[in-house]
Amino acid sequence: MDINRQLIEDKIRDAQYVLVGIGEEFAVKEDGGRTKEKVLQAYKNLSGLLDDKSYFIVTLLTDDLIFGTDLKASQIVAPCGSDMSGNVVTNEHYDESCYLPQWQNYLKWLQNTLNRKLCILELGVGFQYPSVIRWPFEKTGYLNKKADFIRVHSKFPQMSEELKDKGISVGENPVDFLLENLSTGSY
Template sequence: MEKQKVLDRIKSSMMVLVGIGTEISEKHHTREELLAFYQEIAGAVKGKFYFVVTLNTDDLIYEAGFDPSLIVAPCGSDRTGNVITNGHYDESGYLPQWKAYQTWLGNTLNRELVILELGVGFEYPSVLRFPDEKMTFFNQKSTLVRIHSEFPQIPKEIRERSLSVTADPVDFWSK
């Protein structure tokens, strides 16, 4: 029932921001499960004005049917070997996409927006988690959907316009 509630919110929104956290990784799931999950999300946002921000570096998101011009991966890419965890990380690789994302965000003001936060914990909270809460607070037409197995908490200031689900996001979407 909760999944249908999330799908209904996406369907009734004008725009969707998809935030992918590190809980969605091969550390927790098989490659096949992750691809099926990403394809399910891509199907859910099809026809919407969307953007995807992923904290993962595995590049699987690019194989799932999302428009690559609507994805930004600020933590890098395993394919290029340029990832945030290595000592010589060069952030200039993602900056053009980050600029596109910032432009897209500017267009969400005062519009019906669903922020679909999937598996986003506290690894890089200044990239997704905290900005998502801030966007939800200031855009009164937005809804935050936070799905995480350990950290689904929502600040009280935005609870009325949020949905918190305690679940592994991949398992949640496979039901």
């Protein structure tokens, strides 16, 4: 395990709260080698990592795979919708009110993290909907002086100037990152 991986392990283990953002790089992409089985295993590894933590997950994915895992549905909000319900942000008649009650739960949870040891873990969040995860997570990381920020993205792992001293950038696909590090029980 290299220094970044050990440091990441320590940051997550030491946190009181973990805020997770899941973006488009976490989606199943058969031609990219991210099979459904690999994505489900990555979710399983993430679940093991978060097992004893107070966490909340904001996901941009609409494939609903996350809801078939050991991750607590009560700790997940999917503001872009659900393929299963047919209510997806890209549809003409998208009904935003479907996710708003869970979004309020997320905001209440987030209030409790202020001035607490918070680890923000972004997994594959790019610029598809930056106002949902990327920019608000950066703001949260900046405002919380006890926060650590970990960004895992194959193309856009860069940190903002305000977060560079408390952030870790990992230039990898997040599914591969979780499979490589967690399937061996290294966390």
